[in-house]
Amino acid sequence: MKKIIITFLLPLCTLVALAQTKKAVPSKKTTTVKKATTAGKTTAPTFKSTLDSASYSFGIGMGSSMKSEGLITLNYELLIKGFQDALNGRKTLLTEEQSRQASNNLFKSISAKKNAPIIAEGKAFLENNKKQTGVQITPSGLQYQVLTRGTGVKPAATDTVLVHYKGTLLNGKEFDSSYSRNEPLALPLNGVIKGWTEGVQLMQTGSKYKFFIPYDLAYGERAMGQDIPAYSTLIFEIELLKVTPPKQ
Structure with a gap:
């Protein structure tokens, strides 16, 4: 009976938790994509490398998954810091378990409000x-x-x-x-x-x-x-x- 047997699902925010804790070897060279301005107006950034387009794609994937679960905003400053700490091999401000718990609590509160x-x-x-x-x-x-x-x-x-x-x-x-x-x-x-x-x-x-x-x-x-x-x-x-x- 499929509906009776208990299954446990991980929230889609696991990617954020892992990004805060998983260490990666920093690349020797990075390319910064800057927004161009014309007559005081901001235009879309240009992608000068595969790294640029892939970086933006990662953001799309994470944002789409989180939005589908009801999340509409984040503390972007801390989000970026979490990525940078993980990618540069620095000590993270939260343990893996603390990261997972924080993510779970956020999505539970969103789900409870929605339902x-x-x-x-x-x-x-x-x-x-x-x-x-x-x-x-x-x-x-x-x-x-x-x-x-x-x-x-x-x-x-x-x-x-x-x-x-x-x-x-x-x-x-x-x-x-x-x-x-x-x-x-x-x-x-x-x-x-x-x-x-x-x-x-x-x-x-x-x-x-x-x-x-x-x-x-x-x-x-x-x-x-x-x-x-x-x-x-x-x-x-x-x-x-x-x-x-x-x-x-």
């Missing part, structure tokens, strides 16, 4: 849903209802479970279902989203539960293809059919 409406919708839904009859809440914020209570064994996180399931968004749109394929799915319980790993361990074999999963226990700030937007609160109906312990 504020869907975050608010999820919070409002969960706040109202926890008042509904039969809804229970775990310390992590996972909400669930017992539709059918089984009598079999409960799985551990290291077990493989055989399940039937259906997943929907808050608007009722179904994005995945083993029922539609008429085929249950076997999967390792420690290889799925947090809401599944925690929730299915509450079930006994033969049970059917309905889970209301906050975005931070689902796919977080990441979108999953065209069907699941970033920051989505998800609803799953899960039927636990079989539990298989790991092979010794």
Whole structure:
């Protein structure tokens, strides 16, 4: 099941982080491209070498990638300093880990602002849903209802479970279902989203539960293809059919 297995994506800003930390041998000669002026007006720079055109191309590539992620401005003075420090082999002002963390934090804040409406919708839904009859809440914020209570064994996180399931968004749109394929799915319980790993361990074999999963226990700030937007609160109906312990 492609949508359930967790994958981790690096932000497109990794190129900046690496540029700040990766050392390169400085070239012996560089060509500076200056803007020409005519009668007080600034004209486009001219490219006098392959280095000039390639340098500009690097800027286009980075700028386009960042803009596609919602970034519209940078501290250009520090951006250039980061490049110069790395290319000249100087000690950088941030470690590789600090650079990566700073980049991640920036893109997370941009994404959160962009997706504020869907975050608010999820919070409002969960706040109202926890008042509904039969809804229970775990310390992590996972909400669930017992539709059918089984009598079999409960799985551990290291077990493989055989399940039937259906997943929907808050608007009722179904994005995945083993029922539609008429085929249950076997999967390792420690290889799925947090809401599944925690929730299915509450079930006994033969049970059917309905889970209301906050975005931070689902796919977080990441979108999953065209069907699941970033920051989505998800609803799953899960039927636990079989539990298989790991092979010794």
